[in-house]
Amino acid sequence: MAKQTATAPSSAAGMTGAGHHYAIVTDGGRQYRVMEGQELEIDFSHLPAGSELVFDEVLAVSHGGKLTIGKPLVKGATVKAEVLGAEQGKKLYVQKFARRKNYRRRTGHRALATKVRIASISA
Numbered sequence: 001m002a003k004q005t006a007t008a009p010s011s012a013a014g015m016t017g018a019g020h021h022y023a024i025v026t027d028g029g030r031q032y033r034v035m036e037g038q039e040l041e042i043d044f045s046h047l048p049a050g051s052e053l054v055f056d057e058v059l060a061v062s063h064g065g066k067l068t069i070g071k072p073l074v075k076g077a078t079v080k081a082e083v084l085g086a087e088q089g090k091k092l093y094v095q096k097f098a099r100r101k102n103y104r105r106r107t108g109h110r111a112l113a114t115k116v117r118i119a120s121i122s123a
Contacts (some may be wrong), residue, residue: 014018021063025055034079041087044112049085052077053116061123064118065114068123077123081116089113 022035028043047053058077061068070072089111096105 008044013095021121023058023062023077023079024060026057026059027055029067031040031059032035034081034121036118036121039084039115039117041089041115044086047083049083052119053081053083055081063119065123074123077121077122080119082119084115084117087113087115 003115020035022033024031024033026032030043032042034040045053047078056078058074058079059070059072061074061077069078070077091110093106094109097103
């Protein structure tokens with residue numbers, strides 16, 4: 001009976017995402033893993049559609065399988081994004097209730113967000 005062994009991919013290639021150009025940026029207390037051309041929603045800011053947004057707090061950059069990690073930031077690295085506009089998130093319901101008091105309240109909330117498209121990653 002032949003013994004079969006599973007071959008695991010190289011840990012270096014799996015961790016860095018070989019061939020992918022990406023960066024990890026921080027904005028508004030959150031960290032985002034971004035790639036060129038990706039669209040994402042960030043915390044709302046008063047920016048007109050079509051303007052440019054620059055993320056200068058870059059924690060890590062991967063290019064061609066080579067990962068550069070900052071201490072705490074990567075020096076000289078920036079990520080430029082184009083603002084697509086403001087959007088509202090899905091509705092969240094908040095309910096208050098007190099038993100035996102005939103007290104019930106239900107309100108809704110829709111958070112604002114700014115949608116951006118990542119234009120370039122420079123290291």
